[in-house]
Amino acid sequence: MTTLDTAPVAPILDNLFAEAKAAEPAMRQAIAALSPEDRRASQSAEGYRAFYSRAKDFPLPVSRETGNLLYMLARSANARNIVEFGTSFGISTLYLAAALRDNGGGRLITTEFEPSKIARARATFTDAGLSDLIEIRDGDAAETLSRDLPAAIDLVLMDGAKGLYPKILSLLEPRLRQGALILADNANWSPDYLARVRSPAQGYMSLAIGEDMELSMRIG
Numbered sequence: 001m002t003t004l005d006t007a008p009v010a011p012i013l014d015n016l017f018a019e020a021k022a023a024e025p026a027m028r029q030a031i032a033a034l035s036p037e038d039r040r041a042s043q044s045a046e047g048y049r050a051f052y053s054r055a056k057d058f059p060l061p062v063s064r065e066t067g068n069l070l071y072m073l074a075r076s077a078n079a080r081n082i083v084e085f086g087t088s089f090g091i092s093t094l095y096l097a098a099a100l101r102d103n104g105g106g107r108l109i110t111t112e113f114e115p116s117k118i119a120r121a122r123a124t125f126t127d128a129g130l131s132d133l134i135e136i137r138d139g140d141a142a143e144t145l146s147r148d149l150p151a152a153i154d155l156v157l158m159d160g161a162k163g164l165y166p167k168i169l170s171l172l173e174p175r176l177r178q179g180a181l182i183l184a185d186n187a188n189w190s191p192d193y194l195a196r197v198r199s200p201a202q203g204y205m206s207l208a209i210g211e212d213m214e215l216s217m218r219i220g
């Protein structure tokens, strides 16, 4: 058994996924109400803040499958230092922190700018008994990830504003260890990011997985 399959983490994840499912109709309605300009702006490098502020009550989580993949990648890489762009309610964070616990410890830096989500995620991490492994950086990740990073990052989850993926990658890149893994959700929204991680000349090997994810590895 793993930390994922046992209490308190397992029932907390069950509750969070149930809540996410119940929120789906309202979320779909909210997305349908967006104008084409709003949609484009939501993922641009400039217009994301307003979009995520409107989505502050929605968890927008990774799927259980993606969560399991994150857990397996972190265990397999024996990750000790993980960075996450986009905490939301903390579902993916729980998977990653559970892997750190089962690896024997480590540090997970996660980033969120919506105050209500931060408060909620913090309480969840305490209830899950994982808060000793998690540092929540409060504010825009483009700023909060510009300093105090671990010397060697093993694993990254990209799941915040898609237009910022290239910028966040640039901030983390000097600290990515050789063989570091980066999972990017909804990567198709960020063509510049995809072009970069699909370029061995720029130091990455990469492949699309699932519906809209990209798994990349730092080779240099």
Ligand SMILES: C[S@@+](CC[C@H](N)C(=O)[O-])C[C@H]1O[C@@H](n2cnc3c(N)ncnc32)[C@H](O)[C@@H]1O
Binding pocket: 048, 052, 053, 059, 060, 061, 062, 085, 086, 087, 088, 089, 090, 091, 092, 093, 111, 112, 113, 114, 117, 139, 140, 141, 142, 159, 160, 161, 164
């Ligand atoms: C798709 S959700 C993350 C879901 C989370 N990874 C999970 O699976 O539970 C994206 C989150 O990133 C946050 N976010 C987006 N851009 C951000 C930024 N530039 N800095 C900090 N947080 C950001 C949003 O507020 C939102 O809560």
